[in-house]
Amino acid sequence: MALDRWIALIFFVICGVYGYTAFFLMDAGLPPFMQRNPIWPSTFPKVLAILGMICSLVILAGFEKSQKEPEAMDINYRRLTDYNLGQAVLLICLMILYAFSLRPIGFLVSTVLFLVMAAATLGERRFVVLIPVALIAAGSIWYLVQEVLGIFLRPWPMGF
Amino acid sequence: MLEGLMVGLSTAFSFTNILMIIGGCLIGTFIGMLPGLGPMSIIAIMIPVAIGIGDPSAALILLAGVYYGAIFGGSTSSILINAPGVASTVATSFDGYPLARQGKAGKALTIAAISSFSGGTLGAVLLLIFAPMLASVALLFHSSEYFALMVVGLSAIAAFAGSGQVFKALLMTIIGLIMSTVGEGALFNLPRFTGGIMDLQSGFGFITLAMAMFALPEAIYLVLDPKRSQQEDGSKTGEIKELRITREEARAILPVIGRQSVQGFLIGVLPGAGATIASFLGYAVERNIARKEEQEQIGEGSVKGLAAPETANNAACTGSFVPLLTLGIPGSGTTAILLGALIALNVSPGPRLMIDEPDIFWAVIISMYLGNLVLLILNLPLIPYIAKILAVPRNYLIPFILFFTLMGAYIGQNNATELLLLVGFGVIATILRFADYPLAPLLIGFILGRMLEDNFARAMQLYDGPAFLWERPMTTGLLLLACLLIFLPAYRARRARLRAEGVADAD
Numbered sequence: 001m002a003l004d005r006w007i008a009l010i011f012f013v014i015c016g017v018y019g020y021t022a023f024f025l026m027d028a029g030l031p032p033f034m035q036r037n038p039i040w041p042s043t044f045p046k047v048l049a050i051l052g053m054i055c056s057l058v059i060l061a062g063f064e065k066s067q068k069e070p071e072a073m074d075i076n077y078r079r080l081t082d083y084n085l086g087q088a089v090l091l092i093c094l095m096i097l098y099a100f101s102l103r104p105i106g107f108l109v110s111t112v113l114f115l116v117m118a119a120a121t122l123g124e125r126r127f128v129v130l131i132p133v134a135l136i137a138a139g140s141i142w143y144l145v146q147e148v149l150g151i152f153l154r155p156w157p158m159g160f
Numbered sequence: 161m162l163e164g165l166m167v168g169l170s171t172a173f174s175f176t177n178i179l180m181i182i183g184g185c186l187i188g189t190f191i192g193m194l195p196g197l198g199p200m201s202i203i204a205i206m207i208p209v210a211i212g213i214g215d216p217s218a219a220l221i222l223l224a225g226v227y228y229g230a231i232f233g234g235s236t237s238s239i240l241i242n243a244p245g246v247a248s249t250v251a252t253s254f255d256g257y258p259l260a261r262q263g264k265a266g267k268a269l270t271i272a273a274i275s276s277f278s279g280g281t282l283g284a285v286l287l288l289i290f291a292p293m294l295a296s297v298a299l300l301f302h303s304s305e306y307f308a309l310m311v312v313g314l315s316a317i318a319a320f321a322g323s324g325q326v327f328k329a330l331l332m333t334i335i336g337l338i339m340s341t342v343g344e345g346a347l348f349n350l351p352r353f354t355g356g357i358m359d360l361q362s363g364f365g366f367i368t369l370a371m372a373m374f375a376l377p378e379a380i381y382l383v384l385d386p387k388r389s390q391q392e393d394g395s396k397t398g399e400i401k402e403l404r405i406t407r408e409e410a411r412a413i414l415p416v417i418g419r420q421s422v423q424g425f426l427i428g429v430l431p432g433a434g435a436t437i438a439s440f441l442g443y444a445v446e447r448n449i450a451r452k453e454e455q456e457q458i459g460e461g462s463v464k465g466l467a468a469p470e471t472a473n474n475a476a477c478t479g480s481f482v483p484l485l486t487l488g489i490p491g492s493g494t495t496a497i498l499l500g501a502l503i504a505l506n507v508s509p510g511p512r513l514m515i516d517e518p519d520i521f522w523a524v525i526i527s528m529y530l531g532n533l534v535l536l537i538l539n540l541p542l543i544p545y546i547a548k549i550l551a552v553p554r555n556y557l558i559p560f561i562l563f564f565t566l567m568g569a570y571i572g573q574n575n576a577t578e579l580l581l582l583v584g585f586g587v588i589a590t591i592l593r594f595a596d597y598p599l600a601p602l603l604i605g606f607i608l609g610r611m612l613e614d615n616f617a618r619a620m621q622l623y624d625g626p627a628f629l630w631e632r633p634m635t636t637g638l639l640l641l642a643c644l645l646i647f648l649p650a651y652r653a654r655r656a657r658l659r660a661e662g663v664a665d666a667d
Contacts, residue, residue, distance in 0.1 A: 008331070063327070075384055080384075103576060122554065137560070
C-alpha cells in the first residue's frame, strides 16, 4: 500500500475518534437549556466527521488515481536515506531543544546556541564568522522585538 | 459625493497624512516580509501607535498603509523563499516560487508589484464608485448564504487542486475544518476537543499552523536535498538579472489584471470571503479559462498564475473596507482589528459615517490609492536589495529560516507549547507532502472553519433546523454549485483514466 493510502487510513481513524467524541461523549455534559437549541456544539463536528470519513474511504479505495508524474523536484520518500536525513532529524531535535530552552536560559543565549549549532550541523566550520553573525542577529532581533515592537522577550537566563 | 471627495482629497494630501501613508507602507512591507508576522499581528502591534496619534483619519490611514505593505511584503517572501507569512499570499507562491527557482525572481517580483498596484488601484477606483451601492448588495446576504458561499469557496479550492487530487484536497480541507473546532469558540463558550490541555483552550494558532504547513516543510526539504537551493543551471539563485518584463508578458497579464481586479474586489466586499479566498479563486478561475498550453504552465512558473492572485488579493483588501466603512461589519480578521482601533478612536463606522464624518471616509479611500502608488515607487526600486536574501549561503539561510519560523509562532504568545506544536505539525506536513497531499486546503479550511460554523449556527437558529438549506433558493443554488465543483472534475478524471485503460464505453 502506498504512503498516501496509509495516510488516508490514519485520517480515517482520526475522523472516527473525532466523530465518536462528537456523537457519544460531547453531548453528555450539555446543559439542559442548550439542548433546546437547534444547534449543539457537537452538530458541526458530527457533519465534519462523516464527511472526513467518506473522503478518506474514497482515497483508501483508490477511486482516484493521481496522474501526476514524479517530478525532479519532488523527494522520493522510498529512498529517503539517500538524502541528508540525519541532518534533518538533528535540526528538528535542535528546534525542540530550542523550544524548551527559551524560557529557562533566555532568548539571547538560546538563540545564539541554536543558530551556531544549526549551522554547524549543516557543515559550517568557520566559527570566526558564524559566532559574531549569530550574536549580532540575536541581539538586533531582540532589540527590534522588545524595544521597537514592544513585545516582551526574556533576554537573560532566569534569575538575572 | 463630489463635495465629500474634495474634503477627502484635502485631508489625504496634508503633509502628516502623506507621511503616514509612506511610513505605514514601509513598516508593513518590512515586517510583512518576515515569515510569521502577518498583517493581523502587525496591525495589532501598531494600534497603540495609531491611537497615540489621536487624529482618527491619520490613524486609519497609517493602519491601512501597514495593511497594504504587509500584504506586499508577504508576497515577496512567498516568491523568494516559498514562505508565505500571510494566508492571502499562499496562492502567490504556487507560481512565484517556481519562477524564482528558474532564476526569474526579479521578473516575478516586478509582476507581483505591478499586479498588486493595479489590483489595489482599480479596487480603490471601484470603491470610490461603488461603496454606497455595494453595501446594499452585501446586505442581501444572510448567514445561510454566507455559509453556502464559504462552502463554494472551499469546494472550488479542492476542485482546482489538479487531476486525481480532488479528494485528497477535500480531505485536507476537512482536516483543517476539524482543527478549527479545537478550543473555545465564541459561539458556545465551551472548550471542545482540547483533551483537557490548557494550551489548546484558545485553539491552534493560525500563524503556527501556517508556518508548520509551508515554511517548515520547505526548510526540511532544503536540508534533505542540497540541490534545491541551487538553480537548475548551477548558478546561485539570488542574482536578480532581469527585472523587466517583456511586451508579450505584459500583454498576457493585462487581461488577468483587469478581470481579477473586479472579481477580487467583489469577493473582498463580501464579509468572510476576503483576500485569501479572492486570491485562490482568482488563481483557479484564471487557470480554468486559460488556453490548454498555458494551463499546463500554470503551477510551474507562469506569469499569469502569479498575476492573478496578486491582483485579486490587493483588490480584495480594498474591497474589504466597503463593509467596514459602510456597514460597520468587519469582513475579515484584519478589518475586525481595524474596527477595534476605530472604536478606540471614538469613530463609529456604519452607514452614518459617510454623512457625519465625510473627511474620514473619503480620506481613507483616497489614501488607499496613494498607498498603492507608494508601494509601487517604494518596492520596485528596492527589489534587487530585497532579493539579496537569496544570496546568503545555505549554511546560514536554513538556520535563519528555521529561527524566523520559530519566532513567528513564539512572538506575542511567549508560549513554548506553540513551538512544539509547530515542529510536530511541520514534520507531519512534510510527510503529507511526500505523499502528494496538498497542504494549502488544510490551512484555508482552518481559517474559514470558525466563520463557517458561526454562519451555519446562525442560519440553524434562524430557521430552527436545517430547513434553510432548501428554503432559501440562493443557498440551495450555491450548495448545488459546490457539489458540481467537486464531482465534475473527479468524474471526468475517472472517465478519462478508464478510457485510457480501454474499459469505458465510448459515448
